[in-house]
Amino acid sequence: MAKKTIGDIDVKGKKVLMRCDFNVPLDENCNITSDDRIVKALPTIKTILAGGGALILMSHLGRPSGQKDDKLSLAPAAKRLSELLGQEVIFTEDCIGPEVKAKAQALAGGECMLLENLRFHKEETIKDKAAKEDAQLRQAKDDFAQQLADMADVYVDDAFGTAHRDNASMYTVPVLMEGKPRVIGFLIEKELKFLGETLQNPERPFVAILGGAKVSDKIGVIENLIDKVDRIIIGGAMAYTFLKGRGKSIGKSLCENDFIDKGQQLLEQAAEAGCEVILPVDHDVVRKLMAGAAHRTAVGDIDPGYQAVDLGPIAIETFSKNITDAKTIFWNGPMGVFEIPPFDQGTKAIALAVAEATDKGARSIIGGGDSAAAVQKLGLEDKVSHISTGGGASLEFLEGKKFKCLEILDEK
Ligand code: AMP
Numbered sequence: 001m002a003k004k005t006i007g008d009i010d011v012k013g014k015k016v017l018m019r020c021d022f023n024v025p026l027d028e029n030c031n032i033t034s035d036d037r038i039v040k041a042l043p044t045i046k047t048i049l050a051g052g053g054a055l056i057l058m059s060h061l062g063r064p065s066g067q068k069d070d071k072l073s074l075a076p077a078a079k080r081l082s083e084l085l086g087q088e089v090i091f092t093e094d095c096i097g098p099e100v101k102a103k104a105q106a107l108a109g110g111e112c113m114l115l116e117n118l119r120f121h122k123e124e125t126i127k128d129k130a131a132k133e134d135a136q137l138r139q140a141k142d143d144f145a146q147q148l149a150d151m152a153d154v155y156v157d158d159a160f161g162t163a164h165r166d167n168a169s170m171y172t173v174p175v176l177m178e179g180k181p182r183v184i185g186f187l188i189e190k191e192l193k194f195l196g197e198t199l200q201n202p203e204r205p206f207v208a209i210l211g212g213a214k215v216s217d218k219i220g221v222i223e224n225l226i227d228k229v230d231r232i233i234i235g236g237a238m239a240y241t242f243l244k245g246r247g248k249s250i251g252k253s254l255c256e257n258d259f260i261d262k263g264q265q266l267l268e269q270a271a272e273a274g275c276e277v278i279l280p281v282d283h284d285v286v287r288k289l290m291a292g293a294a295h296r297t298a299v300g301d302i303d304p305g306y307q308a309v310d311l312g313p314i315a316i317e318t319f320s321k322n323i324t325d326a327k328t329i330f331w332n333g334p335m336g337v338f339e340i341p342p343f344d345q346g347t348k349a350i351a352l353a354v355a356e357a358t359d360k361g362a363r364s365i366i367g368g369g370d371s372a373a374a375v376q377k378l379g380l381e382d383k384v385s386h387i388s389t390g391g392g393a394s395l396e397f398l399e400g401k402k403f404k405c406l407e408i409l410d411e412k
Helices: 036-050 074-086 098-107 127-132 135-149 166-176 186-200 219-225 239-245 257-273 313-324 345-359 369-377 389-396
Strands: 014-019 055-056 089-091 111-114 153-155 183-184 206-209 231-234 276-278 283-284 295-299 306-312 328-332 363-366
Touching: 036 055, 036 074, 036 127, 036 186, 036 257, 055 074, 055 231, 074 089, 074 111, 127 135, 127 345, 135 239, 153 166, 153 276, 183 186, 183 257, 206 219, 206 313, 239 257, 239 345, 257 306, 276 313, 283 313, 295 306, 306 363, 313 345, 328 345, 328 369, 328 389, 345 363, 345 369, 363 369, 369 389
Parallel strands: 014 055, 014 153, 055 111, 089 111, 153 183, 206 231, 206 328, 231 276, 328 363
Antiparallel strands: 283 295, 283 306
16 A cells, blocks of 8 residues: 655644655765755655645764764755755754754744754664664663654654664654654655556566675575566676676686575576576776776686776677666666776666666666766766665665565555
């Protein structure tokens, strides 16, 4: 069943506590380098304010490990949001405590307030598993969440990037607000619609493109997708764990030796299910990975002393061909060390192929993180169907995992 959204409830005169994802990138002077995450939260924020709700926003930023860290303050996000809304955004110097409570009480309908970084309190990230085994931890997490929950009449979750976590603000707070409206925002609604519909009703061919550093991170996704997709294209460092298992020489390329057997098992499973797995047949290799390193193409085996850092030209062509005829595409993970040009050629080519397929009518989903960065860097954001705001969350969704922080929210 679909979840209730903020559009389904009346917020007039209510205090609305909204978990958003303002985990924005900052430069060394704490200037926001991309306000994308703030912009994406605007539809939900504007709806609440226009509906006469008194809006209390909460988010994390970075990994401050439970301590105040001025470099990870959300103050710049409050300033940017205020500019985007054209109205004052009250910023509180903490996310809990008597002063925050008083400000929340005084907040009127149509006014907006942003709480300081939730992760300045270690209680925010205490895992429920740890809390179950340790009464003190459980109490600390509950007390922290209760202070947040007490401020509001309505709970809204619009932070897809953390939807796979059981953080206090994501799970404990809505649990404690049982009996009050607990709904999703428009950003999460869109994510669930795209990811859900894609998995349930894919037009074929359905192609998954997986890259990045580690196979171990993506085993669950591969296992779940084998029965759903027609092809899995594997690039990036994770390809070399599969290739080594197939008896190829991979030189000094990254490889997770503990996962070679699992990789081969997945390839067998895929073959049985009729799911084609495409691995690179040639590679861009270097002796030492660094900017400006001399590089060359290795076809098939990679000589000892060399390391694969990107796809080779044949792999780029094969991958692209197998993408441009697709009707449904999911992509997560770069095809090489894309941070160091020219080892970004494979990733760029794949981004262009995904855009071309989309132009021909395919539905394409970019699963956050590095692949989203690559698409954005090439100015192709508008040429793909959907860029997910949660890399880890979209992968876990495709693994078929349930998000308990969303499960407890109200159904339509
Ligand atoms: P992940 O976080 O698992 O998506 O991995 C992303 C990282 O994988 C990026 O920092 C890339 O530089 C890295 N990566 C991709 N391909 C390779 C490769 N062939 N060798 C080393 N690192 C790679």
